[in-house]
Amino acid sequence: MDKKDLELVRGVIKTNRRLDVIFAAAGFLALMIGVLAFITLFAQMIATGWERLNPEFFTSFPSRRAANAGILSAWVGSLSVMTVTAISAIPVGIAAGVYLEEYAPRNLLTDLIEINVSNLAGVPSIVYGLLALGVFVYAFGFGQSILSAGLTLGLLILPVVIVSTREALRAIPVHIREGAYGVGATRWQVVRDHLVPYSTPGIMTGVIIGMSRAIGETAPIITIGALTFIAFLPPTPITGEAPYINFDWLWSGFTVMPIQMFNWTSRPEEAFQQNAAAAGFILVFMTLMMNAVAIWLRYRLRKSISW
Amino acid sequence: MRSMNKTIIASACFALLATAAHAQSMVKVDGSSTVFPVTEAVAEDFQKSTKGAVKVTVGISGTGGGFKKFCRGEIDVANASRPILKKEMDDCAKAGIKYYEMPVAFDALTVVVNPKSKITQLTVAQLKAMWEPGAQGKVATWNQIDPSFGDGKLKLFGPGSDSGTFDYFTEAVNGKSKASRGDYTASEDDNVLVQGVSRDVNALGYFGYAYYVENKNKLKAVAVVNSKGKAVLPSEQSVIDGSYNPLARPIFIYVNEKSLERAEIRQFVEFYMKNGAKLASEVKYVPLPAKAYTSNLEHVAKKKIGTVFGGEAEVGVTIEELIAREAKL
Numbered sequence: 001m002d003k004k005d006l007e008l009v010r011g012v013i014k015t016n017r018r019l020d021v022i023f024a025a026a027g028f029l030a031l032m033i034g035v036l037a038f039i040t041l042f043a044q045m046i047a048t049g050w051e052r053l054n055p056e057f058f059t060s061f062p063s064r065r066a067a068n069a070g071i072l073s074a075w076v077g078s079l080s081v082m083t084v085t086a087i088s089a090i091p092v093g094i095a096a097g098v099y100l101e102e103y104a105p106r107n108l109l110t111d112l113i114e115i116n117v118s119n120l121a122g123v124p125s126i127v128y129g130l131l132a133l134g135v136f137v138y139a140f141g142f143g144q145s146i147l148s149a150g151l152t153l154g155l156l157i158l159p160v161v162i163v164s165t166r167e168a169l170r171a172i173p174v175h176i177r178e179g180a181y182g183v184g185a186t187r188w189q190v191v192r193d194h195l196v197p198y199s200t201p202g203i204m205t206g207v208i209i210g211m212s213r214a215i216g217e218t219a220p221i222i223t224i225g226a227l228t229f230i231a232f233l234p235p236t237p238i239t240g241e242a243p244y245i246n247f248d249w250l251w252s253g254f255t256v257m258p259i260q261m262f263n264w265t266s267r268p269e270e271a272f273q274q275n276a277a278a279a280g281f282i283l284v285f286m287t288l289m290m291n292a293v294a295i296w297l298r299y300r301l302r303k304s305i306s307w
Numbered sequence: 308m309r310s311m312n313k314t315i316i317a318s319a320c321f322a323l324l325a326t327a328a329h330a331q332s333m334v335k336v337d338g339s340s341t342v343f344p345v346t347e348a349v350a351e352d353f354q355k356s357t358k359g360a361v362k363v364t365v366g367i368s369g370t371g372g373g374f375k376k377f378c379r380g381e382i383d384v385a386n387a388s389r390p391i392l393k394k395e396m397d398d399c400a401k402a403g404i405k406y407y408e409m410p411v412a413f414d415a416l417t418v419v420v421n422p423k424s425k426i427t428q429l430t431v432a433q434l435k436a437m438w439e440p441g442a443q444g445k446v447a448t449w450n451q452i453d454p455s456f457g458d459g460k461l462k463l464f465g466p467g468s469d470s471g472t473f474d475y476f477t478e479a480v481n482g483k484s485k486a487s488r489g490d491y492t493a494s495e496d497d498n499v500l501v502q503g504v505s506r507d508v509n510a511l512g513y514f515g516y517a518y519y520v521e522n523k524n525k526l527k528a529v530a531v532v533n534s535k536g537k538a539v540l541p542s543e544q545s546v547i548d549g550s551y552n553p554l555a556r557p558i559f560i561y562v563n564e565k566s567l568e569r570a571e572i573r574q575f576v577e578f579y580m581k582n583g584a585k586l587a588s589e590v591k592y593v594p595l596p597a598k599a600y601t602s603n604l605e606h607v608a609k610k611k612i613g614t615v616f617g618g619e620a621e622v623g624v625t626i627e628e629l630i631a632r633e634a635k636l
Contacts, residue, residue: 064348064590144381222368225337225376229347229365231354253335253364263367266340266496268521268591273498 042284049278057278061231062260066271069264071279073230077146077254078215078286080234084150084250085214089157090207096158097165097203098191121159128156129220137224144225146234147250152220157210164206168199198305201298208294212287218258227255228263257283332571337366338373338386341471341515342558345412346386346579348586353578361571370471371395374561378402383566384575387559388414388471393618405564408614409576409603410557410629411583413593415516415541416476418529418554423508426456428530428538431553434480437463437511443488449509463491464503464512470495476513479553479622501525513554516541517591534623546593553623557595564612580604595626602630 060070100117104110132152142148172195180190234252238244257279264276334353336346343365350363368376370387377385378398391399391408399406418434420426426449433452436442449456466473468485478484492503497514504510505525519528519541530538533552545551560579566572580603584594605611615632 061351062347063351064344064586225366225368227337227364227366228343229350229363231351232359232362266498267344268497268515268518270521 042281045277045281045284047277049274049276049281052274052278053281057275062229062263066267066269066275069272069275071257071260071282073233074255074257074260074279075282075286076233077226077230078256078283080146080249080252080254081149081153081221081256082211082215084147085153085157086207086211088151089154089161089210092154093158093161093207094165094196094203097162098169098196100162101166101169102187102191102195117159117162121163124219125156125217126219126223128152129223131155132220133224143251144227144253145251146254148224149221149226149254149256150250152224153214153217156217156220157207157214160210160213161203161206164209165199165203168202168206169195171202172198201301201305204294204298204301208290212290215256215287215290216258216283218256218262221256222259226259227253228259230255257286332361334361334363334384334572334575335382336364336384336386336560337368337376337382339370339388339471339558340367341370341388341414342386342411342560343367344517344590345558345583345587345592346384346560348590349575349579349582352582352586353575356578357571357574361574363575369469374398377406377561377563378404380404380563380565383563383569383572385561387561389474389556389620390559390616391561391614391618392620396614396618405612406614407562407564407567407603407606407612408616408634409560409562409580409606410595410599410626411560411579411603412558412587412595413546413555413626414472414558415546415551415593416472416479416513416554416556417516417519417541418511418513418531419504419519419526420511420529421504421506421508422525422527424510424527426511426527426529428532430532431480434531435482437461438465438477438487438491439481440486440488443490446488459509462503462507462510463488464500464510465491465493466497466500466514467493467495472513472515474620475556475622476554478620484620516546516593520591543588543593547596547626549625549627552625555593556622557624557626557629558592562607567607576607577604599626599630606634 057070058075059072060068061072062074063069096117100110100114104113129152132148132155136142136148136151137144142151176194176198177190180194185193230253234249234254235246237246237249239246261276261279261283264272264279267273334350336350346365350365354361354363365386366373366382370385370389373382373385373387374391374395375398376382378395378401380402385406391406418429436452437446446452447461449459449461452461465476465487468487473487474484477487481487492500494500494503497518500512500514501518501522504512505522511529519526528540530540531551531554532538533550535550537550539545539551541551541555546555549555562572562576567576580600583600584597587594611634613634615629615634
């Protein structure tokens with residue numbers, strides 16, 4: 001190779017390296033847009049709301065006086081609604097996902113269902129609210145209750161749970177299935193003893209993504225009739241006398257964190273903006289904690305799986 | 308796996324154990340976001356005064372949304388920033404729901420400009436020239452309203468078309484509810500409007516009195532020339548004596564007659580009328596004269612049910628006129 005060719009090759013390498021650097025920079029910039037925007041918002045919320053973040057803020061009901069107002073009914077409401085959402089959406093979603101992936105015959109009908117499930121994940125949440133208003137609130141007579149709201153959000157995240165369950169099942173190496181069938185296991189045994197346990201980390205991810213979306217939802221909750229001022233808590237689920245468990249809380253009226261925040265931001269008094277910022281910080285914190293628990297669980301569960 | 312079985316069993320238990328909620332001492336209120344701060348204040352203090360024996364809930368689903376629930380019998384009290392309309396009266400009549408109409412406070416729409424602006428007073432005709440649908444794309448500078456206003460670019464701020472404030476302002480100024488030019492900065496969040504006007508010398512906006520009172524250092528209220536030809540600034544005094552017109556309006560609660568038979572609703576309404584004036588001014592609304600509150604309670608005693616408006620939106624009615632009128636369903 002003479003000197004001229006060598007120059008040429010070096011030139012090409014140089015150009016490519018430069019492109020490499022440019023792309024890395026562009027990628028980094030793209031990443032920073034998201035991260036910095038979030039950090040700025042988060043920092044601003046903390047700066048504005050910091051003063052209000054004291055224990056009373058968590059143990060006080062809403063009030064017309066900004067300094068006395070708190071988020072007790074809002075966070076209890078959010079937590080109760082999320083409990084119903086989790087209990088209703090997770091088993092149904094996983095069962096549907098397992099059925100579609102492992103049991104359902106391949107035909108036009110299942111194809112149609114599959115396409116619809118994927119599309120449902122993109123339906124605007126207010127549509128779920130309208131559906132729930134007709135079905136849960138009026139037709140089933142659940143009223144404007146925690147139960148209605150939890151089921152509504154459960155419907156909302158169902159597609160996400162189904163899709164992630166299927167993705168997780170598909171990621172299991174085929175020899176696990178083959179091996180289990182090979183030693184004579186029935187389909188149910190394969191699902192119960194192998195597929196579901198191995199796919200749990202993946203399913204968990206989907207569930208948490210869904211729950212994180214649900215906790216910040218306002219539109220469907222308002223549609224079904226969440227309250228704005230509520231200064232009492234739902235009845236406690238555990239009572240002192242037999243049968244020790246009480247389900248009256250499901251029928252209680254409620255409010256949730258995003259509604260409380262929205263109400264405060266639209267108040268004329270400046271002091272309520274602090275409350276809104278503080279509540280926003282708590283809401284983000286709740287979402288982050290949910291994600292943290294999911295990551296921890298996933299890590300724990302992955303460790304116990306060995307193929 | 309065992310945990311999943313548990314979840315399934317738990318879900319089944321929900322279905323079995325779920326029985327209808329026990330009817331507790333509960334007062335259910337829903338409706339307008341404009342009336343909300345007043346009712347919220349009343350609810351807060353009332354619940355405290357009963358030591359939590361009576362529970363009060365207040366929702367925000369808009370005046371129209373509130374009446375829908377009210378005429379289905381889902382709530383006991385409806386918050387309304389305008390009188391009940393013909394269609395809603397029919398709905399209530401169909402469901403056999405009778406009601407008392409009770410004005411509870413004034414909401415004074417305030418026209419504001421930037422503190423640096425030279426504008427101090429405007430006539431309704433001038434406001435109309437700015438806001439009427441025909442002004443869209445045509446009226447763009449202040450000197451088109453009056454040559455003495457200078458050639459600054461007219462920047463308008465106002466609430467969005469879903470708001471009761473918008474309905475009333477357009478009715479009072481343009482003569483027809485919801486008739487407005489569309490090329491202005493609209494926001495459902497009045498704080499956005501406050502920010503907008505406070506940052507632009509040539510801006511003009513309108514919103515509820517409370518937002519002006521809280522932001523007096525950033526805004527200047529414009530005196531509006533009333534029907535007697537006098538320019539009047541909005542204030543508690545001018546709203547109560549009726550000289551600030553036509554931009555002041557009463558706001559209402561509607562109480563289901565059946566619900567009033569329950570002791571807790573009666574107590575709540577009595578508490579509302581006794582403390583309404585004090586609490587309304589505390590949340591920066593203009594309270595009604597004392598006799599308006601007592602006359603509301605007299606209506607209940609004399610069983611004067613129905614509305615005094617006959618299903619029509621009206622502009623510039625004074626509270627004395629309202630009290631004097633005969634109610635009908």
